[in-house]
Amino acid sequence: MPTKIEWTQETWNPITGCSPVSEGCRNCYARRMATRLAGRCGYPRDNPFAVNWRGGWQPPGRDWPVIEQPAHWKKPRMVFVGSMGDLFHEDVPEHWIDRVFCMMTSPHCGANHHTYLLLTKRPQRIYADGQVQRFRKWRNIWLGVTAENHVEACERIPWLLQIPAAVRFVSVEPMLGPVKMRRSVLTCGAGVGSVPSGPPYYRDENWLTGYVGNSDHKGKGAGFCDGGRLDWVIAGPETGPGARPCDPRWIEDLALQCDQAKVPFFDKRKSGWIKRQWPKAHEPNAGGEFRRGSDDIVDVLVGLAPCQNGKDSKMGMRELEGAIANELREIVGKRSIRVKDMMEWSTSEDVVRKNATDDETVIHCPRNGVWVAIASSKVPNDQADASAERR
16 A cells, blocks of 8 residues: 655565564554554454454455465566564464565566565564575565664564575664664684684674674774675654654764765655665575676666756655656656656656657656656657657
8 A cells, every 4th residue: 555655666565564673663553553543454353463364355346365466567566565564573474474475576466566675673584484595586675674873773683683684674763873884793712814723812703794703803804795694774753643853963974984985875765754765675596696796786776766956845756756757848848757657767868769669759857866768659740759769
């Protein structure tokens, strides 16, 4: 269903329910909403936030259950899976997870054209239960963890970086303290590179650059950049009743860390946000692993470009698409242009022209800083001819 979450376009909840595991769960919006929906919309009446299979519930006016919902979205979308629970909660049986992955990946289900974002506080279950292979080859499945402070970041991010998802991201929301995207762990035994085994050393890890090394108490040592790294960082304060304070300097510092490492950063604040960037999914190599390089991390995803005109700091995904459609109507001179007519759009002209078909015209919308592909039948002949000449 449509959502107000700015970094995605839809939410999909075939599995709902969760239980608190850390301080970030205290004011959980999902628990609050499930309580309000108790006995309705597929939520249990007695314990609405218990782990629950909601995939078989059929929305009013629909002739298909929730599990099949993505197959009825024809245009590719960013889909947040499990916004009302945790897909990898210990009470979720594996065959439920199997059904969700089948819908996301199988061409027979007709929903593998979407990009799915999974967010969990329990990445260790994926690793411990041998579910890592689920992420090895699916470019359309992104995996993230929630880390509300540095303690939880140190606990969850290392687990995430052992899972070869196409895009690995962290959501620092609600941000309850400063977060450094690195850690030093006191270790013993074999060192890294030229550091011999023997005395204890600090193992240094930078989750944004992939650097892993050993250093002594004076900071001297050896290392290499062969560790896992994050592809995207989201951060924002707590909202809603009882929201705890978030120092703006925490977000600014995290944004600076990402900027220095060339990792996309998404500031989720409703106003005064620093930047809103999206990553690009990686291509698998011959061995089935996803290739990662500096050129793969910083590109803006097709269809998810931040607003370029600087006029509306509160602009989210749906508002941005509406603004682009309005500009298209002015350029083309047709009031009948709708968001659904935009077959593809991006800040990169090359990306749009590469993916546009022969019966589509590419138009530049300078006010929003994007290029859009729409059906040539909706464009005046002179504009269609000019676009064809540029190919």
